[in-house]
Every structure is written in C-alpha cells, then in structure tokens.
Amino acid sequence: MNSIAMLQALVFEPRKAFAEMAERPRVLFPLLLLIVATAGIALWYYRVVDLEWMTDQQLRNSGIAKALTEAQIEEMVKRAGENAGRGAIMAVLATAFGVVIVQLITALYYLLAGKITNLQRGFKQWFAFACWTALPSVLGVIPAAWVLLTATSAQISQGDLQPLSLNSLFFQRAPGEPGYTLLLSINLLQFLSLYLAAVGVKTWSGRSWLFSIIFTALPFVLIYGCWAFFALGRS
16 A cells, blocks of 8 residues: 555545554655645745734743843844744744654654553554654645635734634634633644544554543643643633
8 A cells, every 4th residue: 555545545444544554654755744734834924924023923922022122122023024034944944843853752652652551563653653643734734825825914923824723713812811822732633633543543452442542642631731721720
C-alpha cells in the first residue's frame, strides 16, 4: 500500500490502514504533509498581514507590555516592520521545527505508555502513528486559506485563522481575556485526530474502547485540564 492508498484507507478503512502501518511504518509522507500545510499557511499569513499592527497587538495583549514604555513598544513595532522578510522566514522555520518536535514528543509518549500497558511497538511505528493520526489538522488549512483570500484588510489576527477553534465557535473571548489562548488552541480537528488515534490503539491492542480512549486522550486531558485550571480560574 503506497502513501496515497494509506491516506485513503485512513479515511474509509482506518483499521486496515493501522494494520498496514504496524507492518510498514512510513513517516516521511505524513510528516512532510503536516510541515507543508502549517508552514505554508504561516508564510502566506506573514506575507499579507500588517506586521506592525500584529506586533503591536501581541505586545499589548501580553504581560510583556506592563514592563515596557510606550516608546519601547513603538520601537519594537517599527523594527518588526523593517524586518518583515526575516520575520516571515523565522516564522516558517519555527513552524516546521515545531511540527517535528510535537510529533516526536507524541511518539515518545506512545512508546512509554505502550511499555507500561504492554502494548509493544517500536519507536518508528509510534512515530508513524503520531504523524498519520495528526493529519486531520491539515484540513485546517482550508478555512485559514479562505480567511486570507477573503480578507479586506491586512489587519488579520492569528485568531482569525482558527475559525474551527472553541473560541471562534462558542466563546468569542477577546485577545487578552482569560482563557483566550487556551480556547483558541483547541479545535474540532484535534478531536478527530484523537478519534483516529483511539481506533489505531484499539486495532493494535485488541482491547476495549475505554482503554484506547484513555491511552490516547490522557496527555490532551492533562495538558489542557491544567491549562484551563490556571487560565479560566482567573475569569
């Protein structure tokens, strides 16, 4: 089964896809797809956004602004506009690097959790598993691209690129409000990835849905649960 056939099987026959993944773990295709999608949107965004406006908004909505004078903020905003090309390159590189690191950490968690629960797979298998089950996030490119295509102003916030986030769909918190970053970072596509991962664990382990869901969702629940405790507790 080639990579395109694997992608189709992941959509229509996920159990077959995970069985193939266990026998022939392939990482390059899904990892490159994740990098191209996320880095491509980041590059597009930095080419069209008003960087001085964006920098000003980010500074004023963060805790850093309290330690800066108005003159310092203006200087940092001006510098961002003057180094727009360098900023775009750094954003793309950081995005690509972040994708790789996240998948490596996810694979490491699966490897350790598998050893603890006697679900024995190699690191390459878990790395492939992490990359393939993360592919639903690529669909987020579609609404983000639509936002960039239809924007009538260059003052586009990063939150605008996340129309499927919990914040955009349900909460509508403004930048700087408690929980804004948290709710913006959780989107519907993450739940699709968790579902795929649970299907994969059930296929590989032959155990119950409860085991499979806990195995895959535990880091998500712990990370976002702690984040919510501190972020929303102030609201």
